[in-house]
Amino acid sequence: MLARRIVPCLDVRDGQVVKGLRFRDHVVMGGIEELALRYRDEGADELVFYDITASPEGRRVDRGWVERVARIIDIPFCVAGGIRSVEDARAVLNAGADKVSINSPALERPGLIDELAGAFGVQCVVVGVDSLKDEDGEWRVRQYTGDPAKTKAPGRRTLDWVREVQDRGAGEIVLNCMGSDGAKSGFDLEQLAAVRAACRVPLVASGGAGTIAHFIEVFRVADVDAALAASVFHSGSVPIPELKSRLRAAGIEVRHE
Amino acid sequence: MIEASLVAGPRLDASRIRLVLLDSGGANLGSVQAAFARLGVEAAVTDDAQRIRAATHVILPGVGAAGPAMARLRANGLDRLIPTLTQPLMGICVGMQLLFEHSAEGDTGCLGLLPGRVERLPESPGLRVPHMGWNRLEAASPEAAAHPLMDGLDGRHAYFVHSFACHGDANALATCAHGAPFTAIAARGHVMGAQCHPERSAATGARLLANFLSL
Numbered sequence: 220m221l222a223r224r225i226v227p228c229l230d231v232r233d234g235q236v237v238k239g240l241r242f243r244d245h246v247v248m249g250g251i252e253e254l255a256l257r258y259r260d261e262g263a264d265e266l267v268f269y270d271i272t273a274s275p276e277g278r279r280v281d282r283g284w285v286e287r288v289a290r291i292i293d294i295p296f297c298v299a300g301g302i303r304s305v306e307d308a309r310a311v312l313n314a315g316a317d318k319v320s321i322n323s324p325a326l327e328r329p330g331l332i333d334e335l336a337g338a339f340g341v342q343c344v345v346v347g348v349d350s351l352k353d354e355d356g357e358w359r360v361r362q363y364t365g366d367p368a369k370t371k372a373p374g375r376r377t378l379d380w381v382r383e384v385q386d387r388g389a390g391e392i393v394l395n396c397m398g399s400d401g402a403k404s405g406f407d408l409e410q411l412a413a414v415r416a417a418c419r420v421p422l423v424a425s426g427g428a429g430t431i432a433h434f435i436e437v438f439r440v441a442d443v444d445a446a447l448a449a450s451v452f453h454s455g456s457v458p459i460p461e462l463k464s465r466l467r468a469a470g471i472e473v474r475h476e
Numbered sequence: 477m478i479e480a481s482l483v484a485g486p487r488l489d490a491s492r493i494r495l496v497l498l499d500s501g502g503a504n505l506g507s508v509q510a511a512f513a514r515l516g517v518e519a520a521v522t523d524d525a526q527r528i529r530a531a532t533h534v535i536l537p538g539v540g541a542a543g544p545a546m547a548r549l550r551a552n553g554l555d556r557l558i559p560t561l562t563q564p565l566m567g568i569c570v571g572m573q574l575l576f577e578h579s580a581e582g583d584t585g586c587l588g589l590l591p592g593r594v595e596r597l598p599e600s601p602g603l604r605v606p607h608m609g610w611n612r613l614e615a616a617s618p619e620a621a622a623h624p625l626m627d628g629l630d631g632r633h634a635y636f637v638h639s640f641a642c643h644g645d646a647n648a649l650a651t652c653a654h655g656a657p658f659t660a661i662a663a664r665g666h667v668m669g670a671q672c673h674p675e676r677s678a679a680t681g682a683r684l685l686a687n688f689l690s691l
Contacts, residue, residue: 220653222610222633259678264610290510295635295676315506317637317676340540342606342637390606419599421608442602444609474610474633476679 222474223438223466224264224445225459226423227452229254230271231300234284237271238450245271248453251284252291258452259292261459264474266292267320267393267447270300271365279307282314289315297345300365303331305338312339320393322347323362326373326380329387336388341420346389350377350410351397358410361397377410381417392418393447396426403429403451411441423447431462435469485628485686488515493689495519496531498558500571501548504539504675508568511675515686523552532563533689538570542594542640543582545570558587564666564691565589569638572662572669581640589667592645597638598655606639613650613660613672613680620649625663625687632680634660634672641671 229236229251236254237245248254255266268288270280280301288296298311299320308319319339325332325346335344349361351372358377363369381392394414396407406427415422421444424437428448434457437446451457463473497508497519505521512519519535520527528534536558538545549555558565567575574586579594586594599605610633615621621630626649634652641658651657652671661684662669668688674681 224609293678
C-alpha cells in the first residue's frame with residue numbers, strides 16, 4: 220500500500236533556507252545542504268526546494284545547489300520557482316532534481332504544463348497552486364506570492380484551475396492554502412477535501428501545519444497523498460520521527476526504515 | 477564501502493567492479509551515478525560497445541517515456557548490443573520496462589529479454605496514477621525472497637514514480653500493490669529490473685544496488 224508522504228519544504232532565497240509568516244518577513248533557517256541532509260536523516264520522504272524569489276524577480280534557479288543536493292541525498296526532491304520553459308526544466312532535471320514544480324509561470328502561460336509533460340512525462344511535472352478564499356466565499360488562485368508587493372489575483376477559480384492543470388498533464392498538485400499558511404492552526408480541510416474530489420493525481424496539502432494532530436486529520440479527512448510543511452520542521456516543534464510513529468499508531472501507512 | 481556496510485548489505489570490493497551506465501537519454505543518469513558513488517563505486521556513462529562488453533555490471537537507467545528511450549537505444553545501436561550481454565544487467569524504472577517485450581506507452585516494441593508486456597496502471601477513485609511515493613516491496617514467493625538481489629529487501633519501502641508497469645510477470649522477485657500487484661523487482665538469469673528508483677529509495681535503494689553489485 221502506498222505510504223502517505225511527509226514533505227519538508229525549504230524556501231530558498233539567495234542560497235539559504237528561509238521562512239516567513241504568511242509569506243512575509245523572511246528569516247534565515249540555515250544552509251541548503253545542511254538542512255537537506257538533516258531532513259533526510261530524520262526520515263523525510265521527499266523534499267521540496269522553493270526558490271521563492273526566482274519567479275517574481277524573473278530569475279532562473281541556480282543549478283549549482285541542485286547538483287550538490289542531488290549528490291548528497293538519496294530521497295526524491297522537487298525544485299520550484301523560476302521555471303518558465305522546457306529548457307529551464309531540463310537544466311534543473313539534468314542537474315539531478317526528480318521533479319519540477321511550476322506555479323506563477325503556469326498561470327501566465329498554461330501551455331507550459333503540456334510542454335513539460337510532453338518533454339519529460341507527467342511524473343515529473345508538479346503544479347503548485349496558491350489559493351485563497353475571496354469575500355464571496357469562492358476559492359481563487361494567487362500569483363507571484365513570493366513577494367507580497369507583487370502578488371496578483373488573476374481571478375481563476377481554484378477548482379477550475381485544478382481540473383485544467385490535470386487535463387494539461389500535471390502529475391501532482393501541491394495546494395497551498397494561503398489563508399492558513401504560517402498560522403499553525405491546522406490545514407484547510409474544507410478546501411483540501413474539495414480539491415481532492417476534483418483531483419485524480421497525487422495531491423499534496425500545504426499551509427497551516429502546527430501539530431502532529433493536524434497531520435493525522437489532513438490524511439484522514441482530506442485523503443491527501445502527502446503533507447508539506449516548513450516552519451514546524453525547521454523549529455523542531457514537530458519532530459519527523461515522532462510524527463511518523465504517531466501517524467503509524469493512528470493506522471496511517473507511512474514509510475519507516 | 478563505508479555506506480555499504482551502514483545499510484548492512486554485502487561487502488563490496490570496488491576494485492573488482494567495472495560498472496557502466498547505458499545512455500538511454502534519461503534525466504536520472506547523474507542521480508544513479510551519485511547513488512553508486514555513495515557505495516564507493518564509480519559508474520561510467522557510455523554507449524561504447526567495447527567498454528560495455530568489458531564491464532562486470534551493466535545498468536540501464538531510464539526516466540521519461542518508453543518510446544523516446546527505445547528510439548535512443550536504436551539510434552546508438554544498444555538495442556542490438558544489450559541482448560548479447562552475459563554479465564549482470566539491471567534496468568531501472570523505464571529502463572526495466574524496456575527489458576520486456578512491449579510497452580503500451582506509445583505502443584513501443586521493446587527488447588524482449590523478459591517475457592511480458594508493460595501496461596498502464598489502472599486508475600480508479602482512491603487509486604491515483606502516476607503511482608508516486610513510497611510503497612512496500614513484497615517477495616513474490618519464498619524462492620524469490622531467497623534470491624541474492626532480494627537480500628534484506630522484503631517488506632521495505634522503496635520510492636516509485638511511474639504510470640506503467642508489468643503485471644503477472646513469472647520472473648517477479650518482488651511485487652508491489654497499487655490496485656493489482658505489479659512487478660517491482662524481476663530477475664531472469666543475468667537480466668534484472670527494478671521498477672522503483674533505487675537511487676532515490678534511501679537505505680532500501682542502496683541495499684538493492686549493493687546486492688546487484690555483489691552478483
